[in-house]
Amino acid sequence: xxxxxxxxxxxxxxxxxxxxxxxxxxxxxxxxxxxxxxxxxxxxxxxxxxxxxxxxxxxxxxxxxxxxxxxxxxxxxxxxxxxxxxxxxxxxxxxxxxxxxxxxxxxxxxxxxxxxxxxxxxxxxxxxxxxxxxxxxxxxxxxxxxxxxxxxxxxxxxxxxxxxxxxxxxxxxxxxxxxxxxxxxxxxxxxxxxxxxxxxxxxxxxxxxxxxxxxxxxxxxxxxxxxxxxxxxxxxxxxxxxxxxxxxxxxxxxxxxxxxxxxxxxxxxxxxxxxxxxxxxxxxxxxxxxxxxxxxxxxxxxxxxxxxxxxxxxxxxxxxxxxxxxxxxxxxxxxxxxxxxxxxxxxxxxxxxxxxxxxxxxxxxxxxxxxxxxxxxxxxxxxxxxxxxxxxxxxxxxxxxxxxxxxxxxxxxxxxxxxxxxxxxxxxxxxxxxxxxxxxxxxxxxxxxxxxxxxxxxxxxxxxxxxxxxx
Numbered sequence: 248x249x250x251x252x253x254x255x256x257x258x259x260x261x262x263x264x265x266x267x268x269x270x271x272x273x274x275x276x277x278x279x280x281x282x283x284x285x286x287x288x289x290x291x292x293x294x295x296x297x298x299x300x301x302x303x304x305x306x307x308x309x310x311x312x313x314x315x316x317x318x319x320x321x322x323x324x325x326x327x328x329x330x331x332x333x334x335x336x337x338x339x340x341x342x343x344x345x346x347x348x349x350x351x352x353x354x355x356x357x358x359x360x361x362x363x364x365x366x367x368x369x370x371x372x373x374x375x376x377x378x379x380x381x382x383x384x385x386x387x388x389x390x391x392x393x394x395x396x397x398x399x400x401x402x403x404x405x406x407x408x409x410x411x412x413x414x415x416x417x418x419x420x421x422x423x424x425x426x427x428x429x430x431x432x433x434x435x436x437x438x439x440x441x442x443x444x445x446x447x448x449x450x451x452x453x454x455x456x457x458x459x460x461x462x463x464x465x466x467x468x469x470x471x472x473x474x475x476x477x478x479x480x481x482x483x484x485x486x487x488x489x490x491x492x493x494x495x496x497x498x499x500x501x502x503x504x505x506x507x508x509x510x511x512x513x514x515x516x517x518x519x520x521x522x523x524x525x526x527x528x529x530x531x532x533x534x535x536x537x538x539x540x541x542x543x544x545x546x547x548x549x550x551x552x553x554x555x556x557x558x559x560x561x562x563x564x565x566x567x568x569x570x571x572x573x574x575x576x577x578x579x580x581x582x583x584x585x586x587x588x589x590x591x592x593x594x595x596x597x598x599x600x601x602x603x604x605x606x607x608x609x610x611x612x613x614x615x616x617x618x619x620x621x622x623x624x625x626x627x628x629x630x631x632x633x634x635x636x637x638x639x640x641x642x643x644x645x646x647x648x649x650x651x652x653x654x655x656x657x658x659x660x661x662x663x664x665x666x667x668x669x670x671x672x673x674x675x676x677x678x679x680x681x682x683x684x685x686x687x688x689x690x691x692x693x694x695x696x697x698x699x700x701x702x703x704x705x706x707x708x709x710x711x712x713x714x715x716x717x718x
Contacts, residue, residue, distance in 0.1 A: 254345040256375075260382045261351055264301045265389060269351045275302065276393045279310035280317075289315045290513040291322075293484055294428040294475050296454070297390075298507035299330060299383040299468075303498045305433070305507045311490040311679075312509040313390040316427070320395050323427045325358050327420050329403040329413070329471035330383030330431030331463075337406035340416055341374035348385070348400065352392045358399035364419055370412040377404040383431040383468065391429070405471040410459050413474025414481070421478070430475045432468025434506030440495040445583030445628075447491060447506035448676045452712065454510060455486045455655040475512075484512040488655035488679045510655075540566050541713030544631040547599065548577050548606035549717055552629070555611060556621050573598025574634040576671055576710075577605040579619070581626045587613040592634060592660060592669060592708075602631060627717035632671055634658070637706040645699045649681040657707040661688050663700060668692035672710055 261267040266275055279302070295312040298305035316323070332341070342362050347354045365371045378384070384402050391398060401420060405413060420426060434447045450465040457480045459473035466472055479486070489509040495501035543566035550560040575598070576590025587609035591601055606629070610619040619627070637660055642648035652659070655676075660669045668691040670684065678684040686696040 253347055255347045255349050255354065256343060256345050256378060257349055258351065258385060259380045260385055264382055264386050265306075267351055272351045272389055273393065275306075276389050279306045280314045280390075280393065282307065283310035283314040285311075285315055289318055290487075290511075291319055291424065292316065292427065292511040292513055293482070294430060294479060294512035296430045296432060296472060296475070296508060296510040296512075297387060298433045298509075299386050299431045300433060300494070300505060300507070302386070304494045304505065305497070307497050308490045308492050308507040308509050309387075309390065310509075312511055313394050315489070315511060316394045319424075319427070322424050323395050323398060324425045325361060325399045325401065325422065325427070326391055326395070327361075327401045327403065327417070327426065327428045328384045328387060328431065329405055329417075329428070329468075329475070330381070331468045331471065332377050332381060332404045332406050333383060333467075334380045335374075335377045335404075337372070337374055337377050337404070339370045339372045339406055339408050340413065341372055341377035341404040341406065343375050343378045343402060344373050345375065348388060348402065350385070350388045350392065352389050355388055355392065355398070355400050358401050361399075361401050361420055365416060368412075368416060368419070370408050371416060374404070377406070378402060387429055387431055395427075403471070405468070405474075408470060410470055410473035410477055413471055414477035417474060417478045418481075421482070428475060428478075430468060430472050432466045432472050434466050434493075434508060435464070436467065436505050437503040440493065440501035440504050441582040441584060443493050443495070443504045443506050445580070447493065447508070448583070448673070449714075450506075451488060451491055451508055451510075451655070451676060452673070454508075455488060457486065479512045484514060485653060486655060487511045487513060487653060488675050490679050491676055539564060540568060540633075540711075541631075543569060544575070544598075544602050544633065545629055545713050545715040547602050548629050548631050549715065551603040551606040552610045552619065552624075552627075552717065555607060555619075556624070569597065569599040571598060572596065573601055575602045575605050576632040576634060577602065577609045578630040578632065578671075578673070579609050580628045580630070581623065586623070586627065587616050587619065589613055590632070590634070592637065598633075606631075624717050628714060629717055630673075630712060630714040632673070632710040632712050635709040635711070637708040640705040640707050642705060645685070648705055649685065652681045652684070652707070654679055654681055654684070656709065658710055659684070659688060660706045660708070661685075661692050662704040662706075663692065663694065663702060666692045666694065673712070
């Protein structure tokens with residue numbers, strides 16, 4: 248008779264990061280999921296990004312992603328979990344030698360065959376100590392057990408390694424609809440509330456742009472997250488922002504907060520995305536002009552404001568696009584708080600003139616704010632959004648429109664009988680749910696949240712966004 252012994256990793260943070268009792272844990276997870284339950288049909292996710300702090304702080308945000316996965320129960324049979332190492336420093340990507348991970352809700356088996364398929368990759372090593380006390384992956388397990396049931400897992404503790412090497416591992420494990428990737432990462436750590444909101448908003452814009460140039464001040468799981476972005480671009484996935492908050496919004500004080508986001512990556516057209524995905528933060532056009540265009544626009548916006556105070560102008564680099572018609576929005580902020588925003592939706596003058604006009608108007612002519620004062624310049628941040636051509640968004644009803652919208656990607660114009668309003672894609676940072684985004688846009692247009700009419704028109708557009716500090 249053969250006796251088979253199963254080796255397991257015992258929970259390390261049960262009773263600290265989440266309840267240790269089975270009934271209490273199950274009830275708590277189900278309550279978070281119920282609170283986050285999405286409305287309407289949801290596209291299947293291939294990758295989700297979720298935070299990993301104690302449940303009281305980060306679970307409300309994580310649940311926004313996990314609640315969406317309920318529709319994939321039965322289809323997803325394997326979950327690849329990747330997160331940073333907090334307690335044990337390693338070079339490479341650590342897999343455990345055990346057969347299963349235990350939680351108070353039961354046992355999750357490891358997909359040893361999938362782990363075996365990584366043999367020969369020099370960046371992958373067996374390292375149980377990297378997993379033994381690590382919380383980044385463990386806190387995800389009760390959610391996975393509740394939402395997806397009996398799935399196998401591939402736990403990856405990611406240490407010092409190149410993002411491209413992470414993407415190489417993901418490629419070997421990619422599979423089809425049966426495989427889901429869960430990237431565990433918090434965002435900024437211990438900044439004051441307003442500063443954290445601004446920093447995390449910039450980080451999320453980079454993630455939505457599929458830009459892997461992240462550092463560990465932006466996200467503690469920057470390396471596995473960067474690897475996922477490389478893979479997402481290669482497979483044509485489209486990101487959808489589900490939630491963006493911090494511990495000051497959930498359960499902590501606002502003096503020193505930790506940032507959290509929930510993002511789902513859904514199937515696009517299956518084609519690799521270009522280097523300036525969806526118009527976000529282009530990383531370089533064919534002639535490398537993304538940087539020079541940003542410098543040209545932001546310097547002119549800065550000077551348009553500075554001349555209002557008699558300041559000497561800064562150098563303004565040339566760019567061919569400035570002599571062509573163009574449309575911009577110029578947004579001013581201080582410590583993450585809006586200080587002015589004025590713009591154009593369609594090109595009706597040269598880009599050179601449009602950015603100068605809108606910058607001056609944002610500083611001195613936005614009716615929501617008093618004119619900018621000289622003492623405010625030191626903390627002023629200037630953001631120029633170059634507006635792409637709007638395309639109609641035909642929809643049979645509001646539910647159809649909400650299904651078509653791409654959170655974090657689409658700017659939206661709403662028109663009805665002379666009323667018109669728009670939100671830039673950046674507004675998704677404050678309103679990550681499509682229903683909330685559209686409801687707020689209707690209010691901006693002077694309509695009720697419940698309003699819908701067959702004559703209501705929607706159009707969406709992308710932006711290229713560039714920013715600089717005034718000083």
